[in-house]
Amino acid sequence: MTEMQTTYNPKNFEERIYAEWEKNGYFRAKVDPEKVPFTVMMPPPNITGQLHMGHAMDNTMQDTIVRFKRMQGYSVLWLPGTDHASIATEVKIVEQLKKEGIDKKELGREEFLRRAWAWKEKYGGRIVEQLKKIGSSCDWSRLAFTMDERCSNAVREAFFTLYHKGLIYQGSRIINWCPGCKTALSDAEVEYSEDAGFFWHIKYPVEGSEESVVVATTRPETMLGDTAVAVNPSDPRYSHLVGKTLLLPLTDRRIPVVADEYVDKEFGTGAVKITPAHDPNDFEVGLRHNLEVIRVMNDDGSMNELAGAYAGLDRYEARKRIVADLEAQGLLVKVEPHTHNVGHCYRCHSTVEPIVSKQWFVRMAPLAKPAIDAVVKNKTKFIPDRFAKIYYNWLENIKDWCISRQLWWGHRIPVWYCEDCGEVICAKEDPTVCPKCGGAHLRQDEDVLDTWFSSALWPFSTLGWPEQTEDFRHFYPTDALVTGYDIIPFWVMRMMFSGLEYTGKVPFRDVLIHGLVRDEQGRKMSKSLGNGIDPLDVIDKYGADSLRLSLLTGVAPGNDTRYTDGKVEASRNFINKVWNAARFVVMNADGAELPAAGEVRLQPADRWIISRLQTCIREVTLAMQKYDLGIAADKLIDFMWNDFCDWYIELSKPALYGEDAEKKGGTLRVLLFVLDNALRLLHPFIPFVTEEIYSYLPETSGSIMTADYPRYNTKLSYKKEAKAFEGVIDLIKTVRAMKVAVNCPPTKKVKLFLVTDAKRLINLNKGAIVRLAGASEISFIESGSEVGEKTVSQVCEICHVFIPLGELVNIEEERKRLEKELDRVMGEIARAGGKLANSNFVSKAPKKLVDDERAKLEKFIDMKKKIEKQLEDL
RNA sequence: GGGGGCAUAGCUCAGUUGGUUAGAGCGCAUGCUUCACAUGCAUGAGGUCACAGGUUCGAGUCCUGUUGUCCCCACCA
Numbered sequence: 024m025t026e027m028q029t030t031y032n033p034k035n036f037e038e039r040i041y042a043e044w045e046k047n048g049y050f051r052a053k054v055d056p057e058k059v060p061f062t063v064m065m066p067p068p069n070i071t072g073q074l075h076m077g078h079a080m081d082n083t084m085q086d087t088i089v090r091f092k093r094m095q096g097y098s099v100l101w102l103p104g105t106d107h108a109s110i111a112t113e114v115k116i117v118e119q120l121k122k123e124g125i126d127k128k129e130l131g132r133e134e135f136l137r138r139a140w141a142w143k144e145k146y147g148g149r150i151v152e153q154l155k156k157i158g159s160s161c162d163w164s165r166l167a168f169t170m171d172e173r174c175s176n177a178v179r180e181a182f183f184t185l186y187h188k189g190l191i192y193q194g195s196r197i198i199n200w201c202p203g204c205k206t207a208l209s210d211a212e213v214e215y216s217e218d219a220g221f222f223w224h225i226k227y228p229v230e231g232s233e234e235s236v237v238v239a240t241t242r243p244e245t246m247l248g249d250t251a252v253a254v255n256p257s258d259p260r261y262s263h264l265v266g267k268t269l270l271l272p273l274t275d276r277r278i279p280v281v282a283d284e285y286v287d288k289e290f291g292t293g294a295v296k297i298t299p300a301h302d303p304n305d306f307e308v309g310l311r312h313n314l315e316v317i318r319v320m321n322d323d324g325s326m327n328e329l330a331g332a333y334a335g336l337d338r339y340e341a342r343k344r345i346v347a348d349l350e351a352q353g354l355l356v357k358v359e360p361h362t363h364n365v366g367h368c369y370r371c372h373s374t375v376e377p378i379v380s381k382q383w384f385v386r387m388a389p390l391a392k393p394a395i396d397a398v399v400k401n402k403t404k405f406i407p408d409r410f411a412k413i414y415y416n417w418l419e420n421i422k423d424w425c426i427s428r429q430l431w432w433g434h435r436i437p438v439w440y441c442e443d444c445g446e447v448i449c450a451k452e453d454p455t456v457c458p459k460c461g462g463a464h465l466r467q468d469e470d471v472l473d474t475w476f477s478s479a480l481w482p483f484s485t486l487g488w489p490e491q492t493e494d495f496r497h498f499y500p501t502d503a504l505v506t507g508y509d510i511i512p513f514w515v516m517r518m519m520f521s522g523l524e525y526t527g528k529v530p531f532r533d534v535l536i537h538g539l540v541r542d543e544q545g546r547k548m549s550k551s552l553g554n555g556i557d558p559l560d561v562i563d564k565y566g567a568d569s570l571r572l573s574l575l576t577g578v579a580p581g582n583d584t585r586y587t588d589g590k591v592e593a594s595r596n597f598i599n600k601v602w603n604a605a606r607f608v609v610m611n612a613d614g615a616e617l618p619a620a621g622e623v624r625l626q627p628a629d630r631w632i633i634s635r636l637q638t639c640i641r642e643v644t645l646a647m648q649k650y651d652l653g654i655a656a657d658k659l660i661d662f663m664w665n666d667f668c669d670w671y672i673e674l675s676k677p678a679l680y681g682e683d684a685e686k687k688g689g690t691l692r693v694l695l696f697v698l699d700n701a702l703r704l705l706h707p708f709i710p711f712v713t714e715e716i717y718s719y720l721p722e723t724s725g726s727i728m729t730a731d732y733p734r735y736n737t738k739l740s741y742k743k744e745a746k747a748f749e750g751v752i753d754l755i756k757t758v759r760a761m762k763v764a765v766n767c768p769p770t771k772k773v774k775l776f777l778v779t780d781a782k783r784l785i786n787l788n789k790g791a792i793v794r795l796a797g798a799s800e801i802s803f804i805e806s807g808s809e810v811g812e813k814t815v816s817q818v819c820e821i822c823h824v825f826i827p828l829g830e831l832v833n834i835e836e837e838r839k840r841l842e843k844e845l846d847r848v849m850g851e852i853a854r855a856g857g858k859l860a861n862s863n864f865v866s867k868a869p870k871k872l873v874d875d876e877r878a879k880l881e882k883f884i885d886m887k888k889k890i891e892k893q894l895e896d897l
Numbered sequence: 898g899g900g901g902g903c904a905u906a907g908c909u910c911a912g913u914u915g916g917u918u919a920g921a922g923c924g925c926a927u928g929c930u931u932c933a934c935a936u937g938c939a940u941g942a943g944g945u946c947a948c949a950g951g952u953u954c955g956a957g958u959c960c961u962g963u964u965g966u967c968c969c970c971a972c973c974a
Binding site: 027029030031215222238239240241242253285286287289290291292294295296297298302304305363364409410412413416417420508509511512543545576577578579581582583584585587589590592593595596597598599600602603604605606607608609610611645646649651653654657660661668669672673680756759760762763764766768769770847850851854855858861862863864865866867868869872875876879 | 899900901902903909910911912913916917918920921922923924927928929931932933934936937938939940941953954955967968969970971972973974
């Protein structure tokens, strides 16, 4: 076996280890009826891009959970995959084509799709490689893609089912239209931002009168589609005009004045132009008053033939011309600057136009209800649970879901129209003839489905549903979904109602929500800001384990976190510490004779570290079960660094370097035992380095991935002994602090004189005290005066320490130190005394608390006496 | 307009169901090249837990209000 290097260097082993894991099939899930399944579906990254920090965190969390469960003996399935990301990918490919000077339409649907699949091969594959780099232990043999055969079957089945239940319908409604992508968008796909604009006040003359009504609008070009002006029914300014007719400027149309509660008297002029084809509110008003719907815009955002003289102009050019023409005719009353919320496409950022259009919709009300109930009844739990409120908020206010997209890349809508008899056919298998008239002239709907329609089926489509496959029966419903709060409305919610609707079960039991990874200044990482940090660069510099750990420490579920190099460095330093601790143990164990585990006579320090280990196992396991990964990591780091490295390894040195072979063997046995357990506890967080170190340990074989997760063992908790040993640690710390206080170099050995009842405990640990406190000898005395020279002294838990320091003693500094200590102790006495003087505390608080408080008070009173005596002696 | 988050050390953040003297990392100060590790060791300074009330024997933690700040949704044409 090669020797371990002095510093941790992840480049030496991360790649090799991942390949070994994969080769040995450790990631592959097995349907094992003997075992309890634990299933996690990876949120499929879009094939448009590459892994960013958010993916790194999301997948690290999943991997950590999944490795933990695997070691605990569950039959684990972590199923990976990628998303075709209909609109996002199509935008990318159109961009690419544009660079080549090719128009999508000219290329044709078939050739376009060929290119899209090529794109998928290239970028989908790259994402897989990136996921491997961070150590993801997912089952690549079950890798899924939202447009593969499995998922496509599921999409057909789902659409078919909803269609025949009447939950999918086609209708002409106001939808969000993206003139850039030339497709409809769902409400969730529109992002709003405060944009500067203008408020144009326009005069509409009243027919047969000198009077006119002034309306205010932010989008004058839509006036060509106006079919009414609305006023509030209780507005005295306009009541005489209700029912009258207005002459719509720039057109030869006449439109009525209608009264509608929707109009806010206080806002604008109190009169609103109504354009049912281009505004959702106006559409509603139009329905109430039976208004005509006149659409004046084309799909590309230009004006259509109904825009008269403005036909063919782009919407913004038309706006300019219309405003100019109104002004020329004296109909423009005024123009005010006005900032308002404008919707933008979440993919191409074009300004979205509300347009009336014929689209496919999912009726949401009947689906939302069970999805709400399932969370209310705790069948699915959000972690942290405040996200349940956000989920309710969405579902309770949900509108029908527009699922058709005028795109090519995606699941084509499984609906055909018979050109002979007009029949509409929704089928699972592509029909060849019309089932009604037998005609063969069938035309499939041109549109594809919203990309989230297939994502919504992810937890079961990937397992083969609607087939009752072995995987589906064993692994569904899944156990945990790990994802960011930003996609609750897009995805989590839709998986919930889909799972309930199609499988009758919630798709997952727990939803672990995490926040965003932000940059050092707390800003969102984004392409436009150029502040994104590539996880692969970080891995290259520090290793995957360091990145993983840095993304999980100090993070609470659901909270955003900032990425800083400092955090990664801190993690790297910790891992280096683990590396060197292991190196120390391995070097000492090399060639040494180890006693059988049962034959070791444990020393007090051994019992202490084993006890600490048990506490650590218990706390870490509990935290892991609650998905408190940050807490689990903190506890592990604390145990490993402070308890194991700083204390136990130092405590072990007298035995290791001493003459007593039995003690030495026993100590080595304990070192190995604790290290082995610690590595297994750490493995889910830092899988590579723990695997590498594991291979150096004597007596281990195979992969740490297949080792058991440590279990808390009451028999090894040694509570009493551990507590007693804490007294020894306290003594060592006290001596160190005393030396520092009087400027005595830590390397200078001092004589210790102790007044104590714990002689046995101290004698048992003499070697450790001598070494760690820097003592030359230890003597027991009955009182400080026995030392016979000037001393500094200090009371600690198990004794009263006197150190003769001769010339080194600075009386003034020592007095200051003692006075400060006295202050502190007096404060404690006041606090504890006050508490105990409160009869309510004594009678109502738990007895143990009261007893503890009494004991403390006594201890502090004793300390106070001793300090006062010392001050006198000075 | 509706909903939610956050406010704790100089900075970034933890703080489980209310219960010792409120923690960590980084930074800072002082001292250490002791044979695992300077990516280290030891010791230390640094906090009216935003503010005001309330519940409780006891509040960083629960309740109400205030201020500041961030996010999501809706949206006045």
